[in-house]
Amino acid sequence: MYEKHIMICGATGCLSSGSNQIAEALTEELESRGIRDKYRLVMGGCPGFCEVGPIIVIFPDEVFYCRLKTKDMAELVEQHLIGGEIVERLLYKGPDVDAPARFYDSIPFYSKQRFNVLRNSGVIDPESIDEYIMRGGYRALKRALEMDSQAICDEVKDAGLRGRGGAGFPTGMKWGFTNKAPGPKKYIVCNADEGDPGAFMDRSILEGDPHAILEGMLIAGKACGADEGYIYCRAEYPLAIKRLRTAIEQAKEYGFLGNNILGYDFNFKMNIKEGAGAFVCGEETALLASIEGKRGMPRPRPPFPAQVGVFGKPTTINNVETFANVPLIVREGGAEEFKKVGTEGSKGTKVFALAGKVRNTGLVEVPMGITIEEIIFDVGGGIQGGREFKAVQAGGPSGGCIPQDLINLPIDYDSLTQAGAIMGSGGLVVMDDRTCMVDLAKYFLSFTQKESCGKCTPCREGTKRMLEILERITEGEGKPEDLDTLDSLAHSIKDSALCGLGQTCPNPVLTTIRYFRNEYEEHINEDYCQSGICKPLFQYLIDQDNCTGCRACVRACPVEAIEGEKKEPHEIIQDLCTRCGSCIEKCRQDCILITRVGSEADVGN
Amino acid sequence: MSSEAEAAVLNQDIDLSQVDSIIEPYLGRKEMVIPILQKVQEHFGYLPRPAMEHVARRMRIPLSRLYGVTTFYAQFKLKPLGRNIIRVCKGTACHIQGSPKISERIEEILDVESGDTTDDLRFTLEEVACIGCCALAPVIMINDDPHGRLTQDKLKDILDSYE
Numbered sequence: 077m078y079e080k081h082i083m084i085c086g087a088t089g090c091l092s093s094g095s096n097q098i099a100e101a102l103t104e105e106l107e108s109r110g111i112r113d114k115y116r117l118v119m120g121g122c123p124g125f126c127e128v129g130p131i132i133v134i135f136p137d138e139v140f141y142c143r144l145k146t147k148d149m150a151e152l153v154e155q156h157l158i159g160g161e162i163v164e165r166l167l168y169k170g171p172d173v174d175a176p177a178r179f180y181d182s183i184p185f186y187s188k189q190r191f192n193v194l195r196n197s198g199v200i201d202p203e204s205i206d207e208y209i210m211r212g213g214y215r216a217l218k219r220a221l222e223m224d225s226q227a228i229c230d231e232v233k234d235a236g237l238r239g240r241g242g243a244g245f246p247t248g249m250k251w252g253f254t255n256k257a258p259g260p261k262k263y264i265v266c267n268a269d270e271g272d273p274g275a276f277m278d279r280s281i282l283e284g285d286p287h288a289i290l291e292g293m294l295i296a297g298k299a300c301g302a303d304e305g306y307i308y309c310r311a312e313y314p315l316a317i318k319r320l321r322t323a324i325e326q327a328k329e330y331g332f333l334g335n336n337i338l339g340y341d342f343n344f345k346m347n348i349k350e351g352a353g354a355f356v357c358g359e360e361t362a363l364l365a366s367i368e369g370k371r372g373m374p375r376p377r378p379p380f381p382a383q384v385g386v387f388g389k390p391t392t393i394n395n396v397e398t399f400a401n402v403p404l405i406v407r408e409g410g411a412e413e414f415k416k417v418g419t420e421g422s423k424g425t426k427v428f429a430l431a432g433k434v435r436n437t438g439l440v441e442v443p444m445g446i447t448i449e450e451i452i453f454d455v456g457g458g459i460q461g462g463r464e465f466k467a468v469q470a471g472g473p474s475g476g477c478i479p480q481d482l483i484n485l486p487i488d489y490d491s492l493t494q495a496g497a498i499m500g501s502g503g504l505v506v507m508d509d510r511t512c513m514v515d516l517a518k519y520f521l522s523f524t525q526k527e528s529c530g531k532c533t534p535c536r537e538g539t540k541r542m543l544e545i546l547e548r549i550t551e552g553e554g555k556p557e558d559l560d561t562l563d564s565l566a567h568s569i570k571d572s573a574l575c576g577l578g579q580t581c582p583n584p585v586l587t588t589i590r591y592f593r594n595e596y597e598e599h600i601n602e603d604y605c606q607s608g609i610c611k612p613l614f615q616y617l618i619d620q621d622n623c624t625g626c627r628a629c630v631r632a633c634p635v636e637a638i639e640g641e642k643k644e645p646h647e648i649i650q651d652l653c654t655r656c657g658s659c660i661e662k663c664r665q666d667c668i669l670i671t672r673v674g675s676e677a678d679v680g681n
Numbered sequence: 682m683s684s685e686a687e688a689a690v691l692n693q694d695i696d697l698s699q700v701d702s703i704i705e706p707y708l709g710r711k712e713m714v715i716p717i718l719q720k721v722q723e724h725f726g727y728l729p730r731p732a733m734e735h736v737a738r739r740m741r742i743p744l745s746r747l748y749g750v751t752t753f754y755a756q757f758k759l760k761p762l763g764r765n766i767i768r769v770c771k772g773t774a775c776h777i778q779g780s781p782k783i784s785e786r787i788e789e790i791l792d793v794e795s796g797d798t799t800d801d802l803r804f805t806l807e808e809v810a811c812i813g814c815c816a817l818a819p820v821i822m823i824n825d826d827p828h829g830r831l832t833q834d835k836l837k838d839i840l841d842s843y844e
Contacts, residue, residue: 088814092827126816274773276813311719311756312809314825352715353755355810369712371753387712431774431815438816469773505773505815519776523810529753632834634786657782658833 086119089126121284197284236423241395257390272472275503292399374575422488471500474580476587512609535578554600608670772811
């Protein structure tokens, strides 16, 4: 029996802020005192608050320590573990709390969140099936095995669960199609090919609670009449794959996988397929081709995978987060519980990866229908450095930008679509006034252009032409008619591309033109990029009134383009400046200004 | 990489018996060709042509189709890589936090273009769509180590720590 469980976040975010070293230091500290055996140390899943990593949570006390350093471990052991007193110094502190805060109840980042899918993440040891079972795991499977297939489909449909991978198709209905498709052999596929740049929800679920995915897939298997499953996971997520493999082995040992599961007439075999790096494989028909060992190229639908899927057999494909929701719904009374959260058309919660220029970056789970303002300002704590919120990009390269004016927009499938974005897999990238919207549109399009598989002409050629126009605009060669050309190309691609990747890839361009037309026009007509991103369209100037002459920028400049004596205002030699932005990163007085090319020193804009 | 450096590596002897033992469990299962190629690449560090030809023969898949598969997926490399692989995250969060500047600076320091390998085979520089630690943007991965919250001035020291 352990006195306390110590969860050290072992997810990628905290690992890169050094949680491995923290774990080593803690182990060493405990060993040197000879009390290592009293505590259970787990490199666990992700509590979500990546911004303040590395994180340690101590149970059962539920104390959340953050921004830890190896040298803090001695004090933590001495004062908390041995002395039983919380180390205030290592608690969460920030402008959004009055006093150091302990955990869920008092850290604002957590207070508006609601944990369904992430219920176990950061709480249990993801490599222990026993802990999953203790938290109610595999109970929904047992119940499902006693139910009629169609009844499971109906229950999931009734709960209002919609696909969390992007399009939001009702899950129960999808299962019903596969269930009704003829034939003895059917498959369940879990789409864990999370390729959207700026999204890491699925990864955290896979790493933090792998058994929930297995249970969800097993229930889907029963509902669809399938006896084999594939988890198609990105090769870039080695830790997720490792934990899935462990989970599968454990589930086999406990009789949750294999033949006659839990004594019922139900068999299931689980396979893992590692992706090999192709964004388009997130599209379901492309994913199926890839499982079959082919180039991952989409094909026209119908026939839908529910009729013709992997190896030509009826197949249900759902995303990771969708499967993670399933055990919650199918357990006793779960559907009613699930329906209580969310909006009319979108039930339950949604996990978002909150990133970009927001203060509290990390993984958040919020009820559907929460407004953008609540997510960014209450959960996210506002914008970094107190700058101005400009827009948020939802749904990755298939989604769109939502501007400041729509800050009260409730986040659910339908209102996001209306605003020109999509729910997508759940990336929310926050942007401030130093993000150029034209550059952002170019960024997304260059991504989709590179990832276009080349099979259909609208996507292959259309994205290329659109990208050329955006490149010209950001280089200062824009023409007045460019916006109309972009608009017409975008609509042709939307209407005629073969798969979801092509049909949605113009969204970032369309929404930025819709909400930030003035910025495009500024680039085209006035040769000016107000955000200071498009290099030929601005210059840096040093604010002569505020520069204290600290020489920080002089030292930072890699091309020696800044001169000036100590304690005298510095100056930038425009002919040498490469606009790399090193100086602006270092200036503490905020006196490096972004101005129009050719402006003189005293011009504030 | 210069053509001589490349030729030197390409002329290495390729031990096909290793390839055989990789293929063995999957014989006759054409759908397993991607995992096979992944394992072959894991063994050699890239996909040498003789190994590809061998896989094609044993799996009874035309070499052209195999080539089609390898060039479709970003993970597969037909050329040898450097000892250390730098992956610059090009995800959205990293982009707006300045990853283009990070790539530029790395290219400058190592005198190598993205997608290529330094002449001394010390580094290969790649761009990836998203590493998945957006909270720490901008991020690069060197081998398996993520380096987050980068600024241009930190890069030299980080790169120097890899041999």
